[in-house]
Amino acid sequence: MNEAQVQAFWQAHPCGDQQVGGLDHAFHGDYDGFFRQYDAFRYGHEAHILGCLDDIDFRGAKLLEIGLGQGADSEQIIRRGARWSGLDLTAESVARLRTRLQLRQLPYDELKQGSALAIPYPDNTFDKVFSHGVLHHIPDIRLAEREIARVLKPDGELIMMVYAKWSFNYLVAISLLRRLGLLVLCGLNLDPGGVYGDHVANARRMGLTNYLKMRNFINCNTDGPDNPYSKVYGLREVREDFPSFQVVRAYKRWMHGPPLPVSWLPLGRLLGWHLWVHLRPTKPAR
DSSP: OOHHHHHHHHHHSOTTGGGGTOTTTTTTTOHHHHHHHHHHHHHHHOTHHHHHHHTSOOTTOEEEEEOOTTSHHHHHHHHTTOEEEEEESOHHHHHHHHHHHHHHTOOOSEEEEOOTTSOSSOTTOEEEEEEESOGGGOTTHHHHHHHHHHHEEEEEEEEEEEEBSSSHIIIIIIIIIIHHHHHHHHHTTOOOOHHHHHHHHHHHHHOHHHHHSHHHHGGGGTSOTTOOOOOOBOHHHHHHHOTTEEEEEEEEEOOOOTTSOOTTSSOHHHHOSEEEEEEEEOSOOO
């Protein structure tokens, strides 16, 4: 697995695009209508995000966001007072962000296409780095975390959301139910089409036993069956993959576990799929 494969996937599948039918397919290039519908969907289904952002003091902070998606969180961060710069691996996401910023007349510092493995900024540039649902898709995360530490000021802060290992979605829905379901489909030689059919095709191509190994299965069960790479995190994995930082605060949100309708369960703080972590760099002040 390498960065080029990750880039190709997200260039072809902009994060969240199909959740509202697609910018080109359903909205025929109507960016304003698409952004409005996407934002309503995102914060309707994941309302905790706005609350988490409200708890962070962005006012006046020089901030770099890594991984931009459709720019919904970018807009929220700017509106909360950050001096925002954005970095994304794909040209498509950067183009969409630039359009959103222009349509909404939002102030910002810079918007760049580039890699978290070689962040195009000098040392000690930012007060905060923010990344929601992105760093768990970077295979060479150790290099990325060193780059993030490099561009943060010594008293800066990394705020990230990564997929939670100790969650209902990982422990029950993905590890147990979806694997059992795929065993049944393959055992009965069924091809249901759609997403489930894509998983059957993956299993046939890779070999069922190999595909069901969690190091492979997890990749295809977070952001679609073609997603090339994902990782889940507990605090142990956070500390292992981010040795240039110390954990200051961590909390989980959002009950999620398709195909089961569990979002109504009041267990998000215990078994939520989103692990938010606040970290400080350990490098000494200059």
